[in-house]
Amino acid sequence: MLRVEALPLFLCVMGLLSETLCSLSLTAQVGDKVTVWCEFNPDVANYISWFKHTSDSVPLRLACRQFLKTSPPEMCYFFTDSERIVMSVHGKNTTLTIAAVNVSDTGLYYCRYCEETNFSTSTFLHVKDKNTNIFKEKETETGSDSPAVFFMLTVVFGAVSVIILGVLICLMKQRKNSP
Numbered sequence: 495m496l497r498v499e500a501l502p503l504f505l506c507v508m509g510l511l512s513e514t515l516c517s518l519s520l521t522a523q524v525g526d527k528v529t530v531w532c533e534f535n536p537d538v539a540n541y542i543s544w545f546k547h548t549s550d551s552v553p554l555r556l557a558c559r560q561f562l563k564t565s566p567p568e569m570c571y572f573f574t575d576s577e578r579i580v581m582s583v584h585g586k587n588t589t590l591t592i593a594a595v596n597v598s599d600t601g602l603y604y605c606r607y608c609e610e611t612n613f614s615t616s617t618f619l620h621v622k623d624k625n626t627n628i629f630k631e632k633e634t635e636t637g638s639d640s641p642a643v644f645f646m647l648t649v650v651f652g653a654v655s656v657i658i659l660g661v662l663i664c665l666m667k668q669r670k671n672s673p
Contacts, residue, residue, distance in 0.1 A: 557581030
């Protein structure tokens with residue numbers, strides 16, 4: 495019976511860990527050089543691409559490499575690289591380096607590798623403008639509530655799961671004991 499009662503606690507802890515480990519966030523100043531990375535499986539990768547996604551657009555491909563097991567990664571024939579955004583491949587890892595970021599670089603960055611479609615760890619990049627004092631004042635007043643909201647939702651979900659599981663266990667015990 496102890497195993498069944500520990501299940502909600504385990505699920506709650508796993509939810510907290512997955513939120514903490516799978517969502518990366520970076521903050522940079524305008525002009526900074528930023529590098530994000532992700533891990534991929536070279537056994538299934540044929541093409542490796544980096545994308546940027548914002549709330550008001552479809553994903554935008556930023557870089558692409560064709561990955562061949564017998565030779566070093568090559569540029570994709572259907573994509574032209576940018577001078578400011580550079581992709582590198584090192585073993586099972588790929589990096590995307592953005593030189594001199596600007597506010598328009600704010601967004602969710604992730605890599606995709608395929609023979610089949612696989613997505614890897616995503617990183618949210620927020621670029622702050624050095625010259626905008628009003629923006630900074632508003633930001634310090636309100637702060638970023640996203641981590642707190644996700645934490646609270648995880649705690650509430652875990653608590654609700656424990657309560658529901660407790661009620662189900664009680665009902666099962668009552669049903670077992672009744673003639």
